[in-house]
Amino acid sequence: MLINVPETVVADALRGIAAAHPDLTVDVENRLVVRRDAPVAGKVGLVSGGGSGHEPLHAGFVGPGMLSAACPGEVFTSPVPDQMVRAAAAVDSGAGVLFVVKNYTGDVLNFDMAAELAEDEGVRVARVLVDDDVAVADSTFTAGRRGTGATLFVEKIAGALADEGAPLEQVEAVARRVNESSRSFGVALGAVTTPAKGSPTFDLPPGELELGIGIHGEPGRERRPMMTSGEIADVAVHAVLDDLRPTGPVLALVNGMGATPLLELYGFNAEVRRVLSERGVPVARTLVGNYVTSLDMAGCSVTLCQADEEMLRLWDAPVRTPALRWGR
Amino acid sequence: MLINVPETVVADALRGIAAAHPDLTVDVENRLVVRRDAPVAGKVGLVSGGGSGHEPLHAGFVGPGMLSAACPGEVFTSPVPDQMVRAAAAVDSGAGVLFVVKNYTGDVLNFDMAAELAEDEGVRVARVLVDDDVAVADSTFTAGRRGTGATLFVEKIAGALADEGAPLEQVEAVARRVNESSRSFGVALGAVTTPAKGSPTFDLPPGELELGIGIHGEPGRERRPMMTSGEIADVAVHAVLDDLRPTGPVLALVNGMGATPLLELYGFNAEVRRVLSERGVPVARTLVGNYVTSLDMAGCSVTLCQADEEMLRLWDAPVRTPALRWGR
Amino acid sequence: MLDTDFFRRWMTATASAVDREADRLTGLDSAIGDADHGSNMRRGFGAVTDVLEKESPGTPGAVLVLAGRQLISTVGGASGPLYGTLLRRTGKALGDAAEVSLDELAEAFGAGVAAVAQLGGAKAGDKTMLDALLPAVEALGESVGAAGDAALAGALATVPLRARKGRASYLGERSIGHEDPGAASAALLVAALAEAAGTGDGGRA
Amino acid sequence: MLDTDFFRRWMTATASAVDREADRLTGLDSAIGDADHGSNMRRGFGAVTDVLEKESPGTPGAVLVLAGRQLISTVGGASGPLYGTLLRRTGKALGDAAEVSLDELAEAFGAGVAAVAQLGGAKAGDKTMLDALLPAVEALGESVGAAGDAALAGALATVPLRARKGRASYLGERSIGHEDPGAASAALLVAALAEAAGTGDGGRA
Numbered sequence A, B: 001m002l003i004n005v006p007e008t009v010v011a012d013a014l015r016g017i018a019a020a021h022p023d024l025t026v027d028v029e030n031r032l033v034v035r036r037d038a039p040v041a042g043k044v045g046l047v048s049g050g051g052s053g054h055e056p057l058h059a060g061f062v063g064p065g066m067l068s069a070a071c072p073g074e075v076f077t078s079p080v081p082d083q084m085v086r087a088a089a090a091v092d093s094g095a096g097v098l099f100v101v102k103n104y105t106g107d108v109l110n111f112d113m114a115a116e117l118a119e120d121e122g123v124r125v126a127r128v129l130v131d132d133d134v135a136v137a138d139s140t141f142t143a144g145r146r147g148t149g150a151t152l153f154v155e156k157i158a159g160a161l162a163d164e165g166a167p168l169e170q171v172e173a174v175a176r177r178v179n180e181s182s183r184s185f186g187v188a189l190g191a192v193t194t195p196a197k198g199s200p201t202f203d204l205p206p207g208e209l210e211l212g213i214g215i216h217g218e219p220g221r222e223r224r225p226m227m228t229s230g231e232i233a234d235v236a237v238h239a240v241l242d243d244l245r246p247t248g249p250v251l252a253l254v255n256g257m258g259a260t261p262l263l264e265l266y267g268f269n270a271e272v273r274r275v276l277s278e279r280g281v282p283v284a285r286t287l288v289g290n291y292v293t294s295l296d297m298a299g300c301s302v303t304l305c306q307a308d309e310e311m312l313r314l315w316d317a318p319v320r321t322p323a324l325r326w327g328r
Numbered sequence C, D: 001m002l003d004t005d006f007f008r009r010w011m012t013a014t015a016s017a018v019d020r021e022a023d024r025l026t027g028l029d030s031a032i033g034d035a036d037h038g039s040n041m042r043r044g045f046g047a048v049t050d051v052l053e054k055e056s057p058g059t060p061g062a063v064l065v066l067a068g069r070q071l072i073s074t075v076g077g078a079s080g081p082l083y084g085t086l087l088r089r090t091g092k093a094l095g096d097a098a099e100v101s102l103d104e105l106a107e108a109f110g111a112g113v114a115a116v117a118q119l120g121g122a123k124a125g126d127k128t129m130l131d132a133l134l135p136a137v138e139a140l141g142e143s144v145g146a147a148g149d150a151a152l153a154g155a156l157a158t159v160p161l162r163a164r165k166g167r168a169s170y171l172g173e174r175s176i177g178h179e180d181p182g183a184a185s186a187a188l189l190v191a192a193l194a195e196a197a198g199t200g201d202g203g204r205a
Ligand SMILES: Nc1ncnc2c1ncn2[C@@H]1O[C@H](COP(=O)(O)OP(=O)(O)O)[C@@H](O)[C@H]1O
Pocket: A076, A077, A078, A105, A106, C029, C033, C034, C036, C037, C040, C041, C076, C077, C078, C079, C080, C082, C116, C119, C120, C121, C122, C127, C128, C129, C130, C165, C166, C167, C180, C181, C182, C183
């Protein structure tokens, strides 16, 4: 691992982000990454965060057209409420703040505590939960579906609407709509090594893969002998479509988990596109790359969002962050 | 590996690029990625290429403000002359074409053959060699310094000048100037697995690293017990600075080799910045990410370019490619 | 009676235990979670030790409320709010008393555990820290030693369970056969009570 | 005399040898290069076999010129232009003759190898394919069998050398102790001459 000591990994990264991105204000001690021009008058603030190790999510999505601030926790550990309270105070212009929360017990509990505290301090807070991972059944037997790739869609599209000056209720509504229109499925070809553990979190021998993984190095729902890129696309895309049942064009995120070469990811995108066209699903936009990652995990995930006209317009709107940037 | 069969890896990726990027014309059979609007009247064409496995280099850098076309070879194998001849014909508007060639025997021989053939067909061709890797001594005992991270600087800056309508000689001159002002040094924390071989190309046990590696999975100049991020930054930055001896601000590329998490890479950037400031070298711009990669290699490289005013202006100029995009 | 110092000793003993067992906790969490429980607990109770030294709260209740708040501010994850709530609510239930009886502690701890159940929505058998905490509440009226034994037995009894809450629930059937990391750390917390009480006296104060 | 069919057989025998030995060549290249020499050669000579079948060139020279061009168009890397030039120049030196003598082949092959040296700028002892090709040129006047032996010996003799050209040169001292992959494939190419000539006759045509 390219680290100093496990204890300083997050602080070291924040110093590196500060050095690379003069457009961001980075508070290393309090673990905050904020748009330099926050609070923007009249604009709803968008705050997200979660465990570190998923970069560029979330800090790489801070900037005009997307997040107002990100709160990075320790590696794979949700941030503490103090961070979100500070972030809310830093980005609130009076128009209120939307918390974008991935559905994990830890994130939910910490963001909820933060929302209570921030409201005590006079900030109007709304919250949207992202829970797009179809590998997890949403039942009384689970903590509910995990939040994964759809987080990027929610942050981009809600961020664009917030930048247009829409009120909190509308920004919250579009965020919820994007989440409800999105589903994901992930596959691991290799395990993760966290700095704290220093060795792979589970044992995945070369000739095998895990289906239905999350982004925290946890094992998946099922282990299988190695499959081809085309077979993996079949499993992932069918799983997503069978749950989403889209009736119109989709936004597609073909996402690498961190250690899968872009060469392979583009090849996988070709297979994803094949399955989509076999199922008669038109693709409006595609994003291919390592965006919602799990440290050095080899593998990939597919996220599809059935996007209406407004979502597509907001997707195409200008964005200027370290990891997503277009239109200006 | 996320592949179908090793033989189709490059073709599969090209189909995936075509599906993801409607702004590019992709010729899967002839292995070409071309700006959709090429040839642009009066504009010098910029053609690069090399073995695949270094993505987003080069295909990810095709678009307004950067390359006109890219010619991907097999994995780690330079492309064949036919590709560059076709690319030159596709992008030449009459203003001539610059070949950006990384200094490897294979690339040099194939691009030289292509230049001869393209000139026979009436295209004016200039060539710039990129050879920035200070780990290799440029002597009669080697094939000369390898071309690595500086390729990105050359392609971005020469591409911006070409977009301004500068003549071939000037585009060639700025490309050469950027190369002469740039140096790199790379480190591997893990070996590469190529699709064709299917197993790591060399054996690098967990507690060790290789200093002075290239981007083709070749072993480095020296093996050492694992070092901290700070120690690696010391070695890499000193190696670069001792050779470059900059007298002004630098452009910095803190590059991941493919499997190094962005979290760690940002932490490494903090250490690179520390060493630079200890040496009194100001940093004008920083780019952190996996840009010039070696499939699934864990590791990083540092490239510094002593940038004059013109280079900085061209660096900041708008660019719109799959992997670098700003200003429009 | 249990005085303020007893509660400080409880927190420091927990901190030492968690520090010593951090790798085991992370190992358990790596089988059915995300491999951070040991470092989470170590970071949190390390911070608790620090803050108790700096601020010297003057009552049992104040010790636990401060410790709980510190856990919430330093741990994150699922365990931060849950353990933080456990200690804060236990501390609040103790009120301003300078000393408390074991029965009073048992009752307050019961309130803390109930708050955990409410916050996390889990119940007995869901394979969480509650499976160690709930039996401990029952046994605490008897002695701190009995509580420690009950918590440990409860933690070990999570092995055959299928997780229904937290990260381990994503694994479905595959969560079976592993001890729950949060239950294991809860057993350490409860065992530390006996240590704080002084070895062997069973804590019947 | 060696007729057109001999040259076709030479190319197909090389293709089989390269196909059979591809993993070994890639293994050698993975020690001191980039692990692609086996697949490069297999792809190239596979394409050569295909094009010779499709186009049926009518003279020895035409067979080699076509084969060389095909290598240049399909291999890439360092070996593509080098092997392509070797065959093209050898073929050009053979001219339009319908049959050639072994001496004529030896001379033409010498011209091909010289072109490789000029294109790549390497010389004997630089640890490249030339270390197998140069001794083969010397021995070819004697017999194709002798040439095969000489090439093989030359390839094995690259083991203790330090590379000065190509990718292996980046390794400096660390290139010592490994056989050069291009020298190994050159030995296969030259050995295929004897196979084309028919086993055991030594090719003295
Ligand atoms: N809803 C819940 N109720 C009670 N305890 C829970 C709940 N969810 C998780 N836990 C406990 O938290 C432990 C995991 O803590 P930790 O690993 O620190 O957090 P995270 O799961 O966020 O990584 C689990 O082993 C379990 O005992």
